[in-house]
Amino acid sequence: MALNADTIAALAERLEACQLEVRDTHKITDDFPEMDFQDAYAVQAELLRRKLARGRKLAGLKAGLTSFAKMKQMGVTSPVFGFMTDDYLVPHGGEVTTAELIHPKVEPEIAFVLKKALTGPGCHIGAVLEATEFVLPGIEVIDSRYRDFKFDLKSVIADNTSAARFVVGGQPLRPSGIDLRTVGIVMEKNGEPVAFGAGAAVVGHPATAIAMLANQLGARGESIPAGTLILSGGITEAVSVAAGDHVALHVQGMGSTSLRFV
Numbered sequence: 001m002a003l004n005a006d007t008i009a010a011l012a013e014r015l016e017a018c019q020l021e022v023r024d025t026h027k028i029t030d031d032f033p034e035m036d037f038q039d040a041y042a043v044q045a046e047l048l049r050r051k052l053a054r055g056r057k058l059a060g061l062k063a064g065l066t067s068f069a070k071m072k073q074m075g076v077t078s079p080v081f082g083f084m085t086d087d088y089l090v091p092h093g094g095e096v097t098t099a100e101l102i103h104p105k106v107e108p109e110i111a112f113v114l115k116k117a118l119t120g121p122g123c124h125i126g127a128v129l130e131a132t133e134f135v136l137p138g139i140e141v142i143d144s145r146y147r148d149f150k151f152d153l154k155s156v157i158a159d160n161t162s163a164a165r166f167v168v169g170g171q172p173l174r175p176s177g178i179d180l181r182t183v184g185i186v187m188e189k190n191g192e193p194v195a196f197g198a199g200a201a202v203v204g205h206p207a208t209a210i211a212m213l214a215n216q217l218g219a220r221g222e223s224i225p226a227g228t229l230i231l232s233g234g235i236t237e238a239v240s241v242a243a244g245d246h247v248a249l250h251v252q253g254m255g256s257t258s259l260r261f262v
Ligand code: 0L1
Pocket: 063, 064, 065, 066, 107, 140, 142, 143, 144, 149, 156, 161, 162, 233, 234, 238
């Protein structure tokens, strides 16, 4: 690691203040170009520690930068990982207060809920599918704390991969009942289709993103516990939203979920 504990804590405080006060900032690598990936995840862990200390509960985990298009755009070959706390959870069909966010965007995703813990290294699609209780549609609301969504990989990891809100709903399905590579999705904004795709856009198979998360956690001696909800990552580019917008995600064979920006 290149940064000391005080700097990590100060960076987490800065990013959390932006989130709570709904204002943006420049990317943190502008100030600390020497920071490494361990530092970036340490800032993210400190953000989680601060939220838990204030009484928030962990509500799930997420993979980000998962679509091949977005990875190419960012010049990366592997997803990034983050967390969601209970205040990020929007009820199925519920409302998001847009004034609490800086410049929100939505992403169509497949959510996994585990019945068994997953431990890497060595985790693969087969282990993920065997450990999954069900999958269901999910919409992630991302809201980078960086000005104009301009960041590099380390800065965005530290900013908890832009996580802000999420909704899950629709028809939970056992993973054996569906081919997650070919499952089709349509996301609508105000009744108009704005994003189309198939599960394979997420690193070839959405379960691969979950295996990569298990392997990354395994490298530092951690597992994904049974019962964890995980967003496997955006199937398409994110779509900008504003107050008044209604967003619905339809996933083939899994029904729909939606939310409204007020
Ligand atoms: O969930 C995501 O794919 C977002 C990852 C961070 C990059 C961004 O904010 O676009």
